Amino acid sequence: xxxxxxxxxxxxxxxxxxxxxxxxxxxxxxxxxxxxxxxxxxxxxxxxxxxxxxxxxxxxxxxxxxxxxxxxxxxxxxxxxxxxxxxxxxxxxxxxxxxxxxxxxxxxxxxxxxxxxxxxxxxxxxxxxxxxxxxxxxxxxxxxxxxxxxxxxxxxxxxxxxxxxxxxxxxxxxxxxxxxxxxxxxxxxxxxxxxxxxxxxxxxxxxxxxxxxxxxxxxxxxxxxxxxxxxxxxxxxxxxxxxxxxxxxxxxxxxxxxxxxxxxxxxxxxxxxxxxxxxxxxxxxxxxxxxxxxxxxxxxxxxxxxxxxxxxxxxxxxxxxxxxxxxxxxxxxxxxxxxxxxxxxxxxxxxxxxxxxxxxxxxxxxxxxxxxxxxxxxxxxxxxxxxxxxxxxxxxxxxxxxxxxxxxxxxxxxxxxxxxxx
Amino acid sequence: xxxxxxxxxxxxxxxxxxxxxxxxxxxxxxxxxxxxxxxxxxxxxxxxxxxxxxxxxxxxxxxxxxxxxxxxxxxxxxxxxxxxxxxxxxxxxxxxxxxxxxxxxxxxxxxxxxxxxxxxxxxxxxxxxxxxxxxxxxxxxxxxxxxxxxxxxxxxxxxxxxxxxxxxxxxxxxxxxxxxxxxxxxxxxxxxxxxxxxxxxxxxxxxxxxxxxxxxxxxxxxxxxxxxxxxxxxxxxxxxxxxxxxxxxxxxxxxxxxxxxxxxxxxxxxxxxxxxxxxxxxxxxxxxxxxxxxxxxxxxxxxxxxxxxx
Numbered sequence: 001x002x003x004x005x006x007x008x009x010x011x012x013x014x015x016x017x018x019x020x021x022x023x024x025x026x027x028x029x030x031x032x033x034x035x036x037x038x039x040x041x042x043x044x045x046x047x048x049x050x051x052x053x054x055x056x057x058x059x060x061x062x063x064x065x066x067x068x069x070x071x072x073x074x075x076x077x078x079x080x081x082x083x084x085x086x087x088x089x090x091x092x093x094x095x096x097x098x099x100x101x102x103x104x105x106x107x108x109x110x111x112x113x114x115x116x117x118x119x120x121x122x123x124x125x126x127x128x129x130x131x132x133x134x135x136x137x138x139x140x141x142x143x144x145x146x147x148x149x150x151x152x153x154x155x156x157x158x159x160x161x162x163x164x165x166x167x168x169x170x171x172x173x174x175x176x177x178x179x180x181x182x183x184x185x186x187x188x189x190x191x192x193x194x195x196x197x198x199x200x201x202x203x204x205x206x207x208x209x210x211x212x213x214x215x216x217x218x219x220x221x222x223x224x225x226x227x228x229x230x231x232x233x234x235x236x237x238x239x240x241x242x243x244x245x246x247x248x249x250x251x252x253x254x255x256x257x258x259x260x261x262x263x264x265x266x267x268x269x270x271x272x273x274x275x276x277x278x279x280x281x282x283x284x285x286x287x288x289x290x291x292x293x294x295x296x297x298x299x300x301x302x303x304x305x306x307x308x309x310x311x312x313x314x315x316x317x318x319x320x321x322x323x324x325x326x327x328x329x330x331x332x333x334x335x336x337x338x339x340x341x342x343x344x345x346x347x348x349x350x351x352x353x354x355x356x357x358x359x360x361x362x363x364x365x366x367x368x369x370x371x372x373x374x375x376x377x378x379x380x381x382x383x384x385x386x387x388x389x390x391x392x393x394x395x396x397x398x399x400x401x402x403x404x405x406x407x408x409x410x411x412x413x414x415x416x417x418x419x420x421x422x
Numbered sequence: 423x424x425x426x427x428x429x430x431x432x433x434x435x436x437x438x439x440x441x442x443x444x445x446x447x448x449x450x451x452x453x454x455x456x457x458x459x460x461x462x463x464x465x466x467x468x469x470x471x472x473x474x475x476x477x478x479x480x481x482x483x484x485x486x487x488x489x490x491x492x493x494x495x496x497x498x499x500x501x502x503x504x505x506x507x508x509x510x511x512x513x514x515x516x517x518x519x520x521x522x523x524x525x526x527x528x529x530x531x532x533x534x535x536x537x538x539x540x541x542x543x544x545x546x547x548x549x550x551x552x553x554x555x556x557x558x559x560x561x562x563x564x565x566x567x568x569x570x571x572x573x574x575x576x577x578x579x580x581x582x583x584x585x586x587x588x589x590x591x592x593x594x595x596x597x598x599x600x601x602x603x604x605x606x607x608x609x610x611x612x613x614x615x616x617x618x619x620x621x622x623x624x625x626x627x628x629x630x631x632x633x634x635x636x637x638x639x640x641x642x643x644x645x646x647x648x649x650x651x652x653x654x655x656x657x658x659x660x661x662x663x664x665x666x667x668x669x670x671x672x673x674x675x676x677x678x679x680x681x682x683x684x685x686x687x688x689x690x691x692x693x694x695x696x697x698x699x700x701x702x703x704x705x706x707x708x709x710x711x712x713x714x715x716x717x718x719x720x721x722x723x724x725x726x727x728x729x730x731x732x
Contacts, residue, residue, distance in 0.1 A: 137484075
């Protein structure tokens with residue numbers, strides 16, 4: 001709840017209170033519903049609608065979203081495409097209305113949603129700075145005062161009087177970001193606009209955002225570039241199919257996001273593992289990830305032991321079986337592959353008996369992220385295929401934190417290494 | 423919960439504050455509270471009108487910038503420049519004068535020069551038609567901005583009105599040489615014409631604003647208007663003298679384009695008019711209709727943005 005008390009360091013700036021947003025995918029129906037909704041608005045009959053009030057063809061783009069942002073926080077909003085992030089941003093920005101729930105904001109809202117909105121290609125960069133600035137809510141006198149800084153930030157002083165149509169896409173985006181950089185709202189919404197220019201310019205953008213956060217500006221940052229988030233964000237809210245599935249620290253959020261990406265890779269079975277029935281009667285019956293004590297676990301830290309237990313069942317005797325395990329990251333793809341045959345471990349299964357195969361990773365070197373296995377079961381030769389399951393044995397590495405700022409370790413694995421200076 | 427807020431601003435209620443808050447550094451002193459919910463804004467009409475007024479005021483700078491952008495952008499890539507603004511009424515008038523001289527249609531008995539009569543009517547009609555189409559035009563031209571960014575929506579209406587009045591003013595310049603050429607004597611009543619013309623534009627914009635939401639959802643409206651406007655011009659007494667007896671006089675009484683247009687033309691050309699009563703009636707309705715149109719425009723934008731983005 002946002003109170004009207006005097007401001008303090010951790011004052012509540014944004015309160016998203018059980019918000020729902022409903023869309024319709026069918027164009028004709030959407031137009032028809034639009035007419036009805038317009039009628040309701042005009043005659044003052046707007047009312048709360050949630051999942052139970054869906055009309056044919058409608059779906060919930062945002063389901064019961066509930067989170068808060070306090071002064072000086074920078075929140076990364078993550079989620080796969082269609083998860084509801086952009087809808088949430090539009091709701092906070094007041095572009096669309098919630099169908100249920102309330103959004104309360106203390107102070108002004110600024111948005112960098114699409115860089116260079118309103119640019120006229122025929123007009124010069126100079127003229128377009130004033131146009132875009134006005135659209136963002138910056139007055140002429142304010143732009144006059146900041147004009148040189150904008151041009152310098154964009155590094156476009158040499159072409160500022162040329163028509164925008166002669167600029168490259170990167171130059172236009174740089175100019176757009178530089179104009180938006182002059183916004184000083186209480187809450188700044190940024191949607192996928194940080195892929196601007198070269199590395200040097202991107203770092204400048206991040207430095208600018210960090211400065212804003214230090215000044216007390218709240219930032220909500222929507223991006224798919226998870227690796228860049230920890231340059232500025234301290235917290236994450238992860239959306240999946242309209243619902244918030246994580247609201248908390250950034251590291252866990254990034255891992256949860258990776259898991260949702262993995263789930264969307266395995267679409268068709270809604271994030272569950274993908275398995276086809278065995279044609280030979282020899283099957284991978286169950287997969288479980290456990291810790292050293294044999295307790296089921298899904299969260300580990302880098303350097304801990306991870307054990308995967310695979311149950312192989314068969315309705316007939318099978319000899320010299322070879323199990324192939326591929327370790328996958330939803331973001332990076334296949335990390336490693338290993339087989340029982342590579343260590344000369346072959347096993348047999350008697351009819352109607354289950355055998356448990358254990359795969360142990362000592363001091364797992366994996367860094368923060370979500371991981372899973374694709375398993376395949378073969379006979380003595382690689383053409384004797386029995387069974388395959390994908391997306392099983394999901395687990396997360398949840399610590400220690402990594403650092404993409406060049407001040408720690410980062411990447412997929414922790415490599416043993418030593419630096420020496422002569 | 424709501425009772426704890428010092429003030430609650432309704433939908434779009436905070437745009438008016440934005441300007442004050444820019445460039446205020448970390449110690450932002452203005453902490454107005456904005457609240458969005460499913461509740462219809464029309465439930466609090468006084469506040470809604472207040473918000474519209476505040477946003478219209480705060481959006482004037484943006485409207486001016488966009489106006490300059492459009493005008494400069496439109497003429498910078500042309501060789502003839504502003505001549506293109508003069509061309510439509512000149513060409514239309516020339517065609518109708520030619521057809522009249524060929525006896526294709528009967529204009530009735532005119533008390534003033536036919537060329538001047540048709541030219542003035544054409545200029546006013548063009549502005550009336552532009553004003554009717556204006557809301558749909560500004561919405562379609564600025565869809566990208568509307569669906570991505572929050573800014574004063576009223577600025578778009580101000581921009582549209584500005585463009586209509588700008589084009590009207592340029593076309594009106596044509597009347598100066600025409601008045602000199604045809605020896606039209608000036609009268610005090612002419613001074614009233616800018617007011618009645620402004621009311622005509624406001625009236626037409628009000629019609630356009632009410633049509634805009636439906637026109638944005640269903641393209642049929644835009645297509646119908648494009649098709650209907652030339653016919654509408656024919657049934658409006660622009661190229662012929664308004665009939666004074668039934669059923670022809672209904673063209674004045676039942677045609678929303680006629681009263682203020684004909685009255686304004688009479689004021690400009692002869693300094694007085696027999697269309698005073700219908701013009702006063704429509705004139706009195708024009709501002710309320712425009713305000714109603716503004717309300718509908720404002721509250722329909724979120725519903726339309728949803729459809730732009732899905």
